[in-house]
Amino acid sequence: MAWNEPGGGNQHDPWSGGGRRKGGDSGGNRGGGGNNGGPPDLDEALKKFQQKINGMLGKKKGGGRSGGNGGGGDKSRSAFTLPGLLLVVALAVWAASGFYLVDQSERGVVLRFGKFQEIVTPGLQWNPPLIDDVRMVNVTRVRSLTQTQSMLTRDENIVRVEISAQYRVSDPANYMLNVRDPNLSIENALDSSLRHVVGGTDMIDILTSGREILGSSVASRLQTYLNNYDVGIQLQTINIESTSAPEPVIDAFDDVIRAREDRQRTINKGIAYANAIIPEAQGQAQRLIEQGQGYRESVVAEAQGQANRFLSLLSEYQNSPETMRERMYIEAIEDVFGATPKVLLDSGDNAPLMYLPLDKLGGKKSGASADGGDAESLNPRVLNNLPSTSSSSSANNRSSNRTSIRREGR
DSSP states (O other), rough: OOTOOOOOOOOOOOOTTOOOOOOTTTTTTSSSSSSTTTTOOHHHHHHHHHHHHHTTTTTOOOOOOTTTTTHHHHHHHHHHHHHHHHHHHHHHHHHHHTTTEEOOOOOEEEEEEEEEEEEEEEEEOOTTTTTTEEEOOOSOOOOEEEEEEEEOOOTTTTEEEEEEEOOOEEHHHHHHHHSOOHHHHHHHHHHHHHHHHHTTSOHHHHHHTTHHHHHHHHHHHHHHHHHHHHHOOOEEEEEEEEEEEOOHHHHHHHHHHHHHHHHHHHHHHHHHHHHHHHHHHHHHHHHHHHHHHHHHHHHHHHHHHHHHHHHHHHHHHHHHHHHHHHHHHHEEEEEHTTTOOEEEOOSSSSSSOOOHHHHHSSSOGGHHHHHHHHHHHHHHHHHHHHHHHHSSHHHHHHHHHHHHHHHHOO
């Protein structure tokens, strides 16, 4: 028989030390010294646990004792134990369901009984379920909105504008609580700002060079509207995708745009030509100005030099009038006859004054034949007087020349 077999005693129990249990109490009361010093019996422990569960559930097994208490006490205690256990389990489930995780790109808006409480940051968070309502808002994602509208310009023309806006959430609480539909609010604000700006601009500016100004004006006005609405939205960019005239007149407006482009191209060519020719003309004008200034300075300097020379001659003339008169006469005659290629000869008092072209006679041999006619046509009388004139002494020549020059000058 096994050592722990029921009904056979515990004679072979290795922990009992050879002792025996006393009594036949099914409630598990130990004897005086039969099980001292050893672990409890496994079957007995399972029976006790089963009895406790039955007592909590209100069941009663047999008519024996259960821990020395009466039947009335077990009923009253089991009536409160089951609801308490259920309450503990419900509280544990409620507390465990309050944990949640906030992503890095999100913020949590906490509402306690419908009233704003706080904004939770990324990480593991806990809020009491059924009391707090946590709504997640992505604050890093860039949202986009596109609209295509036909509207009236300042010059009473209809233009079709396609515009797109990019924005993100800057204040999660205002974004969730201040307006019912933030997307509808920004659509209405974008439409209002676009119509206001287009209504104050001419159509030709919208279709051509005014698109950048149009986009910046719409962006500033739209952000002002969003701040006044306090919707917690920060505008990122505004892009004017396209601007066009209505379909029936789009061909005519294309012709107008091409004509304006040609006009602007012609203006640019004229400006380029002006930029090329004006500096050249300015350079020529500056050169003429500088030449005139140089001529003026040279004339003034020459006049000043002549005046100084005249003053110096005047002082000398005042000291010796006859000498200076003779000297000035000789210098004047030298200046006059020094520039002419002719040679003057005085053949006598009664003879006419003849001239001899010595520059041609003294030319190269190649030109002798060409000038031969002139040499032969000379007066023989002049040719006969040449040797006698050349053989005279130098003193007589100087005196005769001076006399002839003086006579001729006088």
